[in-house]
Amino acid sequence: MEEVFVVNGVRKDELLPAFNDDHGGVIVELKEPMDSNNFRSRLRASLFQWKLQGKKGVWIKIPIGLVNLVETAVKEGFWYHHAEPDYLMLVNWIPVIDNTIPANATHRVSIGAIIVNDKRELLVVQEKNGKLKGKGIWKIPTGVIEQGEDIFAGAIREVKEETGVDTEFVELLAFRQMHKALFGKSDLLFLCMLRPLSYKIQKQDLEIEAAQWMPLEEYAAQPFTQKHGLYKYINDLCLAKLDGSYAGFTPRPVTSIFSDSISYLYVNKQDLNCRIFSLN
Amino acid sequence: MEEVFVVNGVRKDELLPAFNDDHGGVIVELKEPMDSNNFRSRLRASLFQWKLQGKKGVWIKIPIGLVNLVETAVKEGFWYHHAEPDYLMLVNWIPVIDNTIPANATHRVSIGAIIVNDKRELLVVQEKNGKLKGKGIWKIPTGVIEQGEDIFAGAIREVKEETGVDTEFVELLAFRQMHKALFGKSDLLFLCMLRPLSYKIQKQDLEIEAAQWMPLEEYAAQPFTQKHGLYKYINDLCLAKLDGSYAGFTPRPVTSIFSDSISYLYVNKQDLNCRIFSLN
Numbered sequence: 226m227e228e229v230f231v232v233n234g235v236r237k238d239e240l241l242p243a244f245n246d247d248h249g250g251v252i253v254e255l256k257e258p259m260d261s262n263n264f265r266s267r268l269r270a271s272l273f274q275w276k277l278q279g280k281k282g283v284w285i286k287i288p289i290g291l292v293n294l295v296e297t298a299v300k301e302g303f304w305y306h307h308a309e310p311d312y313l314m315l316v317n318w319i320p321v322i323d324n325t326i327p328a329n330a331t332h333r334v335s336i337g338a339i340i341v342n343d344k345r346e347l348l349v350v351q352e353k354n355g356k357l358k359g360k361g362i363w364k365i366p367t368g369v370i371e372q373g374e375d376i377f378a379g380a381i382r383e384v385k386e387e388t389g390v391d392t393e394f395v396e397l398l399a400f401r402q403m404h405k406a407l408f409g410k411s412d413l414l415f416l417c418m419l420r421p422l423s424y425k426i427q428k429q430d431l432e433i434e435a436a437q438w439m440p441l442e443e444y445a446a447q448p449f450t451q452k453h454g455l456y457k458y459i460n461d462l463c464l465a466k467l468d469g470s471y472a473g474f475t476p477r478p479v480t481s482i483f484s485d486s487i488s489y490l491y492v493n494k495q496d497l498n499c500r501i502f503s504l505n
Numbered sequence: 506m507e508e509v510f511v512v513n514g515v516r517k518d519e520l521l522p523a524f525n526d527d528h529g530g531v532i533v534e535l536k537e538p539m540d541s542n543n544f545r546s547r548l549r550a551s552l553f554q555w556k557l558q559g560k561k562g563v564w565i566k567i568p569i570g571l572v573n574l575v576e577t578a579v580k581e582g583f584w585y586h587h588a589e590p591d592y593l594m595l596v597n598w599i600p601v602i603d604n605t606i607p608a609n610a611t612h613r614v615s616i617g618a619i620i621v622n623d624k625r626e627l628l629v630v631q632e633k634n635g636k637l638k639g640k641g642i643w644k645i646p647t648g649v650i651e652q653g654e655d656i657f658a659g660a661i662r663e664v665k666e667e668t669g670v671d672t673e674f675v676e677l678l679a680f681r682q683m684h685k686a687l688f689g690k691s692d693l694l695f696l697c698m699l700r701p702l703s704y705k706i707q708k709q710d711l712e713i714e715a716a717q718w719m720p721l722e723e724y725a726a727q728p729f730t731q732k733h734g735l736y737k738y739i740n741d742l743c744l745a746k747l748d749g750s751y752a753g754f755t756p757r758p759v760t761s762i763f764s765d766s767i768s769y770l771y772v773n774k775q776d777l778n779c780r781i782f783s784l785n
Contacts, residue, residue: 248634292579299572305593307688308585309609313593314688323711325634329589330610330690331652354528354605356762372611373684373691399754403761403768404653408587408594410610411653413693431603454759458770461777471776472752474679479734481683482636488683490738493773496751497741 235270241285243271248325250282251275258290261297268301276319282326283317332402332411334370336380339418339463340392346438347463348421350387353434362449363439365459367414375489377476380417388436389427392419396473397491398462401455416459418466418473472496515550521565523551528605530562531555538570541577548581556599562606563597612682612691614650616660619698619743620672626718627743628701630667633714642729643719645739647694655769657756660697668716669707672699676753677771678742681735696739698746698753752776 243251253271268285275283285303287294289311303315307329318324340348349363357364368383370376377394384392395418406412428436441463450456465471474491481488523531533551548565555563565583567574569591583595587609598604620628629643637644648663650656657674664672675698686692708716721743730736745751754771761768 247636247638289579289584292576295575296572299569304569304590305588306590307609308588308593309689310584310586313585313588325711327687328613328649328652329587330613330687331650332612332614332693333608333610334612334691334693356527358527369608370611372608372689376682399770399772401759401761401768401770402656404766407607407610409589409652411614413612413614431605453762455761455768455770458759458772462772465777469776472773474754479681479738481681481735482733486684488681488735490679490681490735492679492738492742493752496749497745 235266239267239270240274241267241271243275243283246282246284248282249280250284251280252284252286254286255288255291255294259294261293264294265297265301268298272301272317272319281318281320283319285315285317286312287315288312330410332413333407334376334379335367335412335414336370336376336383337365337367337414337416337459338380338384338392339365339398339416339459339466340384340390340421341441341463341467342421342424342438344438345441345467347441347444348384348388348390348426348436349439349444350428350436351434353432358434360449363437363444363447364456366436375476376415376491377417377489380415380419384419387429387433389423389425389429391422393422394476395420396466396475398466398471398473399458414455416462418462515546519547519550520554521547521551523555523563526562526564528562529560530564531560532564532566534566535568535571535574539574541573544574545577545581548578552581552597552599561598561600563599565595565597566592567595568592610690612693613687614656614659615647615692615694616650616656616663617645617647617694617696617739618660618664618672619645619678619696619739619746620664620670620701621721621743621747622701622704622718624718625721625747627721627724628664628668628670628706628716629719629724630708630716631714633712638714640729643717643724643727644736646716655756656695656771657697657769660695660699664699667709667713669703669705669709671702673702674756675700676746676755678746678751678753679738696742698743 241253243253246252285298298315303317306314306316350366366384366387370379381392384390398416398418400415402413404411426436445460472493472495475494476489476491478487479490521533523533526532565578578595583597586594586596630646646664646667650659661672664670678696678698680695682693684691706716725740752773752775755774756769756771758767759770
């Protein structure tokens with residue numbers, strides 16, 4: 226009998242299907258609809274088992290179609306870890322101490338695109354929404370990186386979407402980390418220098434009020450640019466790159482044991498090559 | 506009567522309390538307990554009003570204590586935007602087209618700390634969990650930045666926690682963007698060079714199997730370092746910094762109109778100063 230019945234009359238083959246993670250915990254991905262009473266007994270019996278097995282973190286992924294089970298999971302002691310449009314991930318930590326549950330994603334990644342043509346004009350826009358709306362301030366195109374998108378690719382995409390201009394990636398000049406940007410999350414803004422491959426502007430209507438090529442001096446002379454550190458730095462970086470020998474970071478492909486996809490390491494290629502050449 | 510009753514018998518003063526966001530939408534933060542039937546009628550009436558008012562995005566923040574209302578919100582057409590341990594944020598887009606709902610946070614931010622003492626020994630650890638567990642591989646200390654933490658501060662904290670060594674921040678040498686790292690989210694790993702201020706190692710027991718100062722040549726000679734791009738780059742960067750003139754990025758404080766807290770812009774200070782000095 227002990228082989229078949231575990232607890233509360235739940236059979237072993239009714240325990241929630243779970244697989245192990247790399248950190249001594251288990252992951253349950255609910256897929257089949259069930260009523261919340263059935264879920265409650267199966268969850269209790271499963272938790273009992275996992276505790277006996279010395280499991281630590283317990284993850285339950287509930288697709289939005291099974292939203293009827295969320296309340297039960299919370300009442301059984303689970304809390305939210307993260308959510309995406311189509312699912313909610315809940316978590317529970319069985320041991321009394323040493324909670325090492327990894328944090329949810331903490332940052333949004335955005336890009337600012339610095340694009341200068343051969344007349345020393347900067348590609349700038351005015352936005353229809355947000356804090357700069359209706360203020361007549363010209364700024365570089367900015368946008369948010371999509372899930373799974375590389376920074377250099379996102380920069381090229383955003384510029385094309387907002388202004389119609391084709392570009393290629395040159396270098397990452399700087400980045401800014403800002404906290405409490407959106408729902409308490411932080412923002413990493415990567416300032417990318419791109420080279421224009423086309424010049425005709427065709428602005429996007431939804432988000433962009435106006436777009437133009439603007440002489441760098443005019444951009445720099447805006448009171449707003451003078452006043453705000455980041456906008457002033459953008460001008461300085463631009464000049465340092467155009468007239469000086471400023472070295473930013475360049476992406477180079479690297480493999481990883483933690484992911485199947487190609488990752489990119491952004492390094493100061495110039496200085497790294499210097500050293501490697503000097504040794505060879 | 507039109508002044509008092511809006512729809513479905515819900516009085517105007519029973520509409521859900523909402524405030525406007527910067528993008529033509531409204532935000533509801535539920536705080537008072539209510540039963541799900543009451544919530545349903547109030548939500549329907551409120552949606553009717555917001556539609557008349559031309560509102561776009563509707564956000565509902567439900568604390569975990571009011572989990573009984575989640576199912577109702579989903580059944581009324583809302584979906585998940587993000588979740589933190591103590592709340593779930595749902596969203597709905599009233600217009601038929603042009604959904605511009607900002608994405609959830611997409612990246613976790615981690616640091617890798619490169620610390621060399623004056624005997625050219627690198628501070629390295631072996632981890633108790635994860636993919637490298639039990640493989641005897643020496644690697645630099647790494648860790649995840651906490652919500653709201655600056656990269657340079659997180660690097661110093663992680664090294665102290667894992668090894669007991671006190672350090673100060675020198676420079677950001679490179680960073681890597683990797684996709685599908687954790688729950689489909691991406692990871693940004695910032696490789697920071699730190700200067701040791703103390704040398705005695707006191708390892709943390711929970712996550713660290715062993716820690717030591719290891720001659721750079723020995724680190725480089727590990728077959729694992731040879732094989733994996735990132736680990737090899739760490740060695741190259743280390744040598745370029747120690748023996749060459751590699752310039753990474755340094756944090757400089759900047760203010761922002763989008764946040765009250767101080768942000769940091771990471772720039773190649775060396776090259777930026779060059780230009781500024783040469784102009785003055």
